[in-house]
Amino acid sequence: MSISSETRKRLWARSGNRCALCRLELVRDDQGSEPGALIGQEAHITARNPGGPRYEPVPVDVRDGYANLVLLCANDHVQVDAQPERYTVERLRALKREHETWVRDRLRPKTPAHAEATRVVPLRSGDAVWNVMSGAHAYQTGAPGSLPDDVADLVDDALQVFVDCGEISEDITAGGLRAVRDAKRAIQAELDALASADLTVLGGRRRGEIAPGFTGDIAIVHVVTTDEFRTLTSPPESDAPVQ
Numbered sequence: 495m496s497i498s499s500e501t502r503k504r505l506w507a508r509s510g511n512r513c514a515l516c517r518l519e520l521v522r523d524d525q526g527s528e529p530g531a532l533i534g535q536e537a538h539i540t541a542r543n544p545g546g547p548r549y550e551p552v553p554v555d556v557r558d559g560y561a562n563l564v565l566l567c568a569n570d571h572v573q574v575d576a577q578p579e580r581y582t583v584e585r586l587r588a589l590k591r592e593h594e595t596w597v598r599d600r601l602r603p604k605t606p607a608h609a610e611a612t613r614v615v616p617l618r619s620g621d622a623v624w625n626v627m628s629g630a631h632a633y634q635t636g637a638p639g640s641l642p643d644d645v646a647d648l649v650d651d652a653l654q655v656f657v658d659c660g661e662i663s664e665d666i667t668a669g670g671l672r673a674v675r676d677a678k679r680a681i682q683a684e685l686d687a688l689a690s691a692d693l694t695v696l697g698g699r700r701r702g703e704i705a706p707g708f709t710g711d712i713a714i715v716h717v718v719t720t721d722e723f724r725t726l727t728s729p730p731e732s733d734a735p736v737q
């Protein structure tokens with residue numbers, strides 16, 4: 495097995511075409527008659543082969559799966575593989591996560607000063623999340639700042655599933671009721687996982703400027719800890735305004 499093209503696209507897209515370590519741009523423009531170059535490499539966090547850096551015996555689909563890859567420039571790929579003690583599995587995962595969050599934050603739609611306050615409500619079912627995400631033009635996600643690694647991974651995965659469902663919601667809907675039901679079920683599974691980690695999802699929709707001159711629907715989903723949720727909802731309201 496090799497890395498699927500879907501996994502590749504996902505990795506490049508979420509990395510914003512930049513190295514997760516040094517943030518160098520990975521697609522070089524053409525220079526006159528010289529063609530540009532791709533200097534990005536899909537690096538394995540846990541090596542593909544025994545004896546390779548950070549090798550652990552994992553199933554082949556996991557090895558070439560999204561979670562085991564990090565997008566790096568050629569130089570950093572060499573360095574990371576030459577220094578597995580410095581660039582441990584945990585460190586690489588954390589670097590990847592921080593980088594993807596950095597990309598997401600930069601691409602987040604700017605909120606116009608006059609934007610009306612948005613009311614977000616707890617989203618407790620696959621149905622509720624689906625209704626917020628489907629057909630939106632942009633997505634705004636949020637997560638608690640300091641979480642243990644495994645919980646942060648859980649939150650990242652859940653938000654990604656929510657956004658993915660939103661981004662391909664037209665395709666899913668075109669696939670029929672069953673496809674929509676499957677999507678809602680996938681969302682529900684993420685909600686259950688979050689709930690088991692004592693996390694709640696708040697969400698809503700608002701109109702806002704997505705690009706200059708283009709106003710659209712922005713789907714908002716914020717994962718909050720149960721403590722934050724209590725603070726936000728302390729009396730008398732059962733839902734809370736965000737920004």
Ligand SMILES: [Zn+2]
Nearest residue numbers: 513516567570
């Ligand atoms: Zn780099």
